Amino acid sequence: MERTLPYKEITNEIQVWIIFTIISLCIWEAVSYTTNGLFPDIPTVVNFIRSINLREFWYNLYLTFRNALTGYLIGLAIALGLAYLSSLSKFLDRFTGILNTILQSISVLVWVMIFLLLFGVLSPIPPILVSAIATLPVLLSNLLQSIKYVDKRIRELAKILGASRIDLFKDFIIPGSIPYIASASRVAIGLALRISVVAEAFGSSGGIGFQIIYNYSLGYSEGVVGWALILIILMILIDQLILRFIEWEAGRWRLI
Amino acid sequence: MEANLMARYAIVIKNLWKSYNGKTVLSNISIYVNRNEKIGIVGPNGAGKTTLLKIIAGLEDYDAGEVNINGRVGMVFQEDILLPWMNIYENIELGLKYQGVDDKVRRDKVYRIAELLGLTQYLDYYPNMVSGGTRRKTSIARAIVLDPDILLLDEPFTGLDLDTTNTLIKMLSIIPSKLNMTLLIVSHQFQELLQIVDRLYILGGVPSKIADEINIRNLGREERIIKVIKAFNMSKT
Numbered sequence: 470m471e472r473t474l475p476y477k478e479i480t481n482e483i484q485v486w487i488i489f490t491i492i493s494l495c496i497w498e499a500v501s502y503t504t505n506g507l508f509p510d511i512p513t514v515v516n517f518i519r520s521i522n523l524r525e526f527w528y529n530l531y532l533t534f535r536n537a538l539t540g541y542l543i544g545l546a547i548a549l550g551l552a553y554l555s556s557l558s559k560f561l562d563r564f565t566g567i568l569n570t571i572l573q574s575i576s577v578l579v580w581v582m583i584f585l586l587l588f589g590v591l592s593p594i595p596p597i598l599v600s601a602i603a604t605l606p607v608l609l610s611n612l613l614q615s616i617k618y619v620d621k622r623i624r625e626l627a628k629i630l631g632a633s634r635i636d637l638f639k640d641f642i643i644p645g646s647i648p649y650i651a652s653a654s655r656v657a658i659g660l661a662l663r664i665s666v667v668a669e670a671f672g673s674s675g676g677i678g679f680q681i682i683y684n685y686s687l688g689y690s691e692g693v694v695g696w697a698l699i700l701i702i703l704m705i706l707i708d709q710l711i712l713r714f715i716e717w718e719a720g721r722w723r724l725i
Numbered sequence: 726m727e728a729n730l731m732a733r734y735a736i737v738i739k740n741l742w743k744s745y746n747g748k749t750v751l752s753n754i755s756i757y758v759n760r761n762e763k764i765g766i767v768g769p770n771g772a773g774k775t776t777l778l779k780i781i782a783g784l785e786d787y788d789a790g791e792v793n794i795n796g797r798v799g800m801v802f803q804e805d806i807l808l809p810w811m812n813i814y815e816n817i818e819l820g821l822k823y824q825g826v827d828d829k830v831r832r833d834k835v836y837r838i839a840e841l842l843g844l845t846q847y848l849d850y851y852p853n854m855v856s857g858g859t860r861r862k863t864s865i866a867r868a869i870v871l872d873p874d875i876l877l878l879d880e881p882f883t884g885l886d887l888d889t890t891n892t893l894i895k896m897l898s899i900i901p902s903k904l905n906m907t908l909l910i911v912s913h914q915f916q917e918l919l920q921i922v923d924r925l926y927i928l929g930g931v932p933s934k935i936a937d938e939i940n941i942r943n944l945g946r947e948e949r950i951i952k953v954i955k956a957f958n959m960s961k962t
Contacts, residue, residue: 622806625784629800630820630867640819644810721853722810 474717509691514698517691529696530703532676536593536665540600541658545650547601548608552616552646553638565613573606577664581671590672599668604657611653615646644722651719655712662704734795735760735875735907736781741790743776749932750776754790756926756935758875763901763908765918768928774911775803777928778877781909796874796907803879805864807852813863814839814848820871838870841903842896858889865896869904876901878910882917890917897921915957919949927956 494511501510509517555565580602584595619642627637669678677700684692736758743751750773758764768774779785780792782800807816814835821831839845842862847855852863861881868876881897882890898921901908912918919925919941929936937956941949 622802622804625779626802626806628784629782629798630871631823632819633823636823641808644808647810721851 507690509694513691514695517689517695518699521695526699529675529677529680530699532593532673533662533665533669533678533700536596536669536676537600537658537661540597540602540665541604541654541661543597543601544604544657544661545608545654547605548612549643551609552612555613556616556638556642557634562613565609569606569609569613572602572609577603577667581668584668585672591674593673595671596665596668596673596676596678600661600665603664604661607657607660608650608653611649612646615649616642619645647722648716648719651712651716655708655716658712659704659708662700662707666700732795733760734758734793735762736795736909737791737793738781739791741777741780741792742788743773743780743785744788744932751787752930752932752934754933754935758907758909760795760874761902761905761907762924763897763922764910765915765922765925766909766911766928767913767915767918767925768911768933770913772928773933774913774928775879778879778909778911781875782877794875797871798875798877799868799871799873800877801865801868801879801881803883805852805860807860807863807867809852812849812851813844813855813859816852816863817844817848817866817870820867824871834870835866838866841900842866843892856889858885858892861885861889861893862896869900869906872904873906875907875909878908880912880914881910882912882914894920915953916950919953920946925953925956 498511501508506513551565551568555562577599580599581595584598588594588598623641623645624637627641632640666676666678666681669676670682671678673679677696680696681693684690684696734757736756738754738756741751741754742749754777756764756766766774766777776785778800780787781794782798783794784800807813808819811819817838818831818835821834826834835848836845839848842865844859844862844866847859847863852860855863865878865881878897881893885893894917897908897910900906908922910918910922915925923940923942925939925941926935927937927939928934939953939956941952944952
């Protein structure tokens with residue numbers, strides 16, 4: 470009855486990943502060749518990455534991850550608060566729904582500009598807030614949906630056991646929503662990383678986004694591709710090794 | 726309802742009507758359940774048995790009639806609905822936590838009920854690690870740990886193998902008297918039911934009404950079966 474990891478499936482998927490990587494590298498080399506080196510070839514980019522000072526590498530990585538994860542956590546906290554409010558009354562449910570629609574329709578670029586205007590170009594706050602505001606609708610939509618579909622049976626059980634409204638939310642709805650939150654978080658953390666890089670590019674003194682735009686302004690195409698590659702590899706590793714596993718683990722919490 | 730009459734009864738339902746979307750599901754239901762009595766309600770699937778149980782538990786409204794409940798109600802749902810994020814111990818103690826029962830008292834109560842139902846060895850396990858029978862017992866433990874005066878069970882034998890069903894029958898025959906509880910079970914499996922209960926109400930017809938009421942207290946197993954089969958045949962004609 471215990472769930473075990475689908476090892477055979479994982480092995481098959483690793484094979485596909487290897488084939489995919491080989492094809493991607495071939496296309497990369499082909500593009501570099503056909504553009505006469507305007508797009509840097511693989512050895513040039515590898516050399517650039519090897520030349521990055523280790524301290525600089527970890528510092529920029531730290532900044533980007535700090536911005537993205539802090540933004541994600543703020544987004545999650547706000548989403549949980551709004552989801553709780555929406556469970557209190559029909560009015561608040563509609564209100565939260567409308568707020569979510571509005572948040573979804575505002576471009577990230579607008580948020581970047583607003584936060585840069587408010588906090589200044591060198592402030593560390595805009596990338597964090599932009600990540601938070603970008604992940605919020607993803608998390609909130611999933612939470613609202615899962616609350617709507619939390620089984621009627623669960624609500625009846627909570628009532629018969631004498632659970633208060635807060636108990637219902639804390640002990641039943643939130644844990645019952647964990648599988649949905651885990652799936653949404655997988656998307657949201659990826660989004661937070663991509664968005665925080667954009668915000669860093671517009672106004673920041675560090676982070677992968679800053680490094681990409683810095684190298685671009687100097688005309689170092691290998692720097693642009695190198696830092697982008699670092700980000701892509703890290704995002705894939707985090708998604709496949711951590712977030713995917715968390716999502717799978719959270720599946721245990723589906724009602725039986 | 727007069728107080729002296731209610732003192733005798735645990736549940737009194739008079740002329741109850743219930744409909745969903747304009748379709749009547751329960752018509753003119755009247756049921757009287759004495760304190761500490763074990764009552765069964767049988768009927769085919771879709772006869773409104775669960776609806777009736779939920780009305781008694783206060784989980785559903787009704788259109789007309791009178792429902793009087795004398796005491797605290799505990800309910801065991803048709804599906805076990807155990808919370809997968811809590812272990813068996815935490816699932817059982819949940820209601821006690823909401824009642825604000827002290828930690829030590831809570832622990833003693835959970836262990837006492839777990840022992841009564843043979844769950845002690847599973848208390849640290851999570852619901853997905855135990856058998857269907859253990860899950861069913863856990864959902865019963867979660868209800869009776871709250872010391873209800875009336876215990877409602879919705880299709881308690883569904884999905885269980887023969888051995889577990891027999892164990893459950895034995896438990897449900899003994900435990901309510903031991904804990905001073907009134908028992909009301911709804912099921913479509915009357916053979917299991919009549920080994921436990923003192924009286925049976927048969928739901929039948931469209932919309933459902935009480936087709937018959939059979940007293941089988943003090944009868945042997947075979948006599949019970951014969952009496953109930955006769956009543957079933959009569960209710961069909």
